[in-house]
Amino acid sequence: MILCKPYPPDIRVEKEVRSLVDAGHDLFVIAESKRGESKREVFGRAHVDRYSPPRPFRRRIDWFYFQLTFKSYFWKNRIRNFTLRNNLEILHVHDLPLVSTTLDVAAEFDLPVVADLHENYPAAKQLWSEGSRNPLVWFGDDFRRWERYEKRILPSVSKIITVVDEASERLADSGILSSSQTTVVMNVEERKWFDSLSSSSGKNDDIIRIVYVGGVRPHRGLDIVIHSLVNLPNKAKVALRIVGAKGQYASELVKLAKDLGVSDKIELVEWIPLEQIPNCIVECDIGIVPHKKHLHTDATIPHKLFQYMLASKPVIVSNCKPLERIVRETKSGLVFSSGNSLNLAKTIMKLVENPDLRSELGSNGRKVSANRLSWENEGQKLVLLYDEFT
Numbered sequence: 001m002i003l004c005k006p007y008p009p010d011i012r013v014e015k016e017v018r019s020l021v022d023a024g025h026d027l028f029v030i031a032e033s034k035r036g037e038s039k040r041e042v043f044g045r046a047h048v049d050r051y052s053p054p055r056p057f058r059r060r061i062d063w064f065y066f067q068l069t070f071k072s073y074f075w076k077n078r079i080r081n082f083t084l085r086n087n088l089e090i091l092h093v094h095d096l097p098l099v100s101t102t103l104d105v106a107a108e109f110d111l112p113v114v115a116d117l118h119e120n121y122p123a124a125k126q127l128w129s130e131g132s133r134n135p136l137v138w139f140g141d142d143f144r145r146w147e148r149y150e151k152r153i154l155p156s157v158s159k160i161i162t163v164v165d166e167a168s169e170r171l172a173d174s175g176i177l178s179s180s181q182t183t184v185v186m187n188v189e190e191r192k193w194f195d196s197l198s199s200s201s202g203k204n205d206d207i208i209r210i211v212y213v214g215g216v217r218p219h220r221g222l223d224i225v226i227h228s229l230v231n232l233p234n235k236a237k238v239a240l241r242i243v244g245a246k247g248q249y250a251s252e253l254v255k256l257a258k259d260l261g262v263s264d265k266i267e268l269v270e271w272i273p274l275e276q277i278p279n280c281i282v283e284c285d286i287g288i289v290p291h292k293k294h295l296h297t298d299a300t301i302p303h304k305l306f307q308y309m310l311a312s313k314p315v316i317v318s319n320c321k322p323l324e325r326i327v328r329e330t331k332s333g334l335v336f337s338s339g340n341s342l343n344l345a346k347t348i349m350k351l352v353e354n355p356d357l358r359s360e361l362g363s364n365g366r367k368v369s370a371n372r373l374s375w376e377n378e379g380q381k382l383v384l385l386y387d388e389f390t
Contacts, residue, residue, distance in 0.1 A: 001046070002093040002102055004075055007031035008043060009274055011303055012118065012163075013094065015190055017046045019379030020386060030082045047086065051078050070100045070149045079105045090114060090389060096121035096146070100153050112158035112389060116185075119163070120170060122146035123296035127219050151176050159385055163187050164301040164322045183385050189306040190375035198311065200279040206237055208352050210316070211284035213243045213277060213304045216250050219297065221290035221318060224341050226253060229262045231345035236352055243269045243280055281311040285358065286351055289317045293338035301326070306373060309365030314358045316347055330373070332365030 003013060007029055017027050026047075033039065033050035041048055054062055054074050062074040075098060083091065083105055092114040093102040099115050106113045126143035151174065154160060160182040162168045168182040203209070216222060225240060232238055245253065245268035257263045272280060281287065287308025291297040297320040305323065308315045315333030317323035327333045336347040351358050371377070 001027065001029045002075075002079055002091060002098055003029055003031045004098055005032050006034050006037075007048060007050075011274065012116075012187060014044055015375050015379060016116075016185075016382055017044050018190075019375070019382055021045045023383040023386070025386065028082070028086045028088060030079060049082050049086075066097075070097075070153070071104065072098060072101050076101050076104060080108070083109060083111070090386070092116060094118065096150060099157065100149070103153070103156055113156075114159045114161065114385070115154065115157045116161040117163070117167065118300070120167065120296050120299040122150055123294065123299070127294060127296050159183065159388075161185050161382070161385070164299065166322050166325075167299040170299045183381055185381050185385075186373070186378050187301050187303045187306065188373045188375050188378045189303060189310050189369065190379075191310060191370045192376070194278050194307065194310045197275055197278040198282050200282045203283050203285075208236075208238050208286065209241055209284035210238065210286045210288050210348065211241045211243065211281055211308075211313075212288050212290070213281065213307065214302060216242065216245050216247060216253070218249060219292050219294060221292045221338065222253055223256055224292075224339055224344060225288060225290050226257050226260065226262060226266065227341035228344040228348060229265050230260050231342050232349065236349065238348065238352060239265050239267060241267045241269065241280075241284055243272060243277070246270045277307065278311065281307055281313060285313065286348070287311070287313045287315045287333075289315065289323055290336075290344070291318050291320050291323065291338070293318060293320050298322070306369050309362075309369035309373075312362040312366040314351055314361035315365065316344070316351070326373075330364060330368045331361065332368065333361050 001013060003010065007013060013029065021027055027045065028047045028049065030049050033052050037050055039050050053059065058074065062072055066072050079102060088111065090112050091102050091106050093099055094116045095118050102113055122143040125141040125146050128141055154176050160177060162182050162184050163186055165184055168179050168184055171177045171182060172179040212222060222242060229238065229240065250268065254268065257266045287304065289302060289305055301322045305315060305326065309332050315327060317327050317333060317335055318338040319335050320338065324335050327335055334347050334350060336344045
């Protein structure tokens with residue numbers, strides 16, 4: 001597995017490793033090292049090789065080379081050495097950026113390549129570059145260049161993995177691949193892992209807590225949730241817990257809450273270990289995924305949705321295609337119109353005022369996420385994909 005960022009943590013990679021090792025495969029992960037980490041170790045039954053990132057000058061040279069070719073000379077050498085040293089038989093590259101580099105190494109050793117696409121990367125680039133005035137960012141994150149790269153490079157890959165049906169449909173609709181060439185392995189949660197860490201008995205007050213877990217960036221829609229708190233009745237005992245609230249945008253959310261006079265209704269948690277996430281969710285009443293509707297959010301699905309469901313919490317999601325489809329199919333929550341804080345406030349109150357509905361939706365979510373939409377089932381799709389190589 002070619003990750004080329006620090007590992008651990010990576011919740012998707014860790015689950016994939018467990019499933020493939022259980023199926024009898026030997027797993028090797030190449031990652032970027034952080035200060036103080038071992039260069040080589042066994043983590044989660046995978047052999048992890050770590051390389052220090054290039055020094056600033058070399059990093060800049062490699063960045064320019066990548067922008068011109070969509071290939072990393074720095075990582076090509078390391079992936080090649082990694083492949084030789086471990087006598088690898090398949091290269092599994094996570095996400096779009098290093099697909100071309102990995103294909104070059106694979107061609108040298110006549111190896112198949114599996115591309116594990118976590119998101120619509122060109123659309124993500126469009127989102128991430130919004131508001132930037134840096135011309136280098138405009139060039140490097142120009143989503144049109146990434147679209148051309150994606151269309152050119154993916155047909156050369158042996159197998160494609162996406163995280164949701166809508167992502168496979170996007171590739172088919174754009175003419176890059178047919179849906180039969182992709183395997184969907186969703187970001188569902190591992191029931192055994194989640195339940196083993198859910199020791200909390202919940203809360204001991206009458207406040208209805210809404211929880212958000214994950215990245216805090218403008219396209220996540222958390223500003224809409226804060227605006228919605230203003231539109232709740234004064235008598236409503238509702239609080240918002242945001243886990244992962246760090247960085248500049250988190251500071252902007254703090255200022256927004258203060259300006260709107262709802263600071264007392266918000267709890268910001270900068271970071272907690274992954275192992276504490278289950279209890280953090282169990283202690284709340286409603287899980288929320290308020291992502292703003294975009295080409296990016298219409299073709300990906302977050303782990304947090306299934307974590308909420310496993311905790312038997314009703315969910316509130318925006319009308320991004322995968323979120324809306326899954327929540328309606330499973331009858332596990334309610335959907336609001338993306339960007340509409342008034343509509344969100346009404347949706348929140350529907351759950352706040354109806355404990356029976358909260359219980360029913362939470363129960364529905366638990367049943368499906370503990371069975372059909374559990375990693376115990378979903379991970380077998382990955383195993384079956386690898387069986388095709390044997």
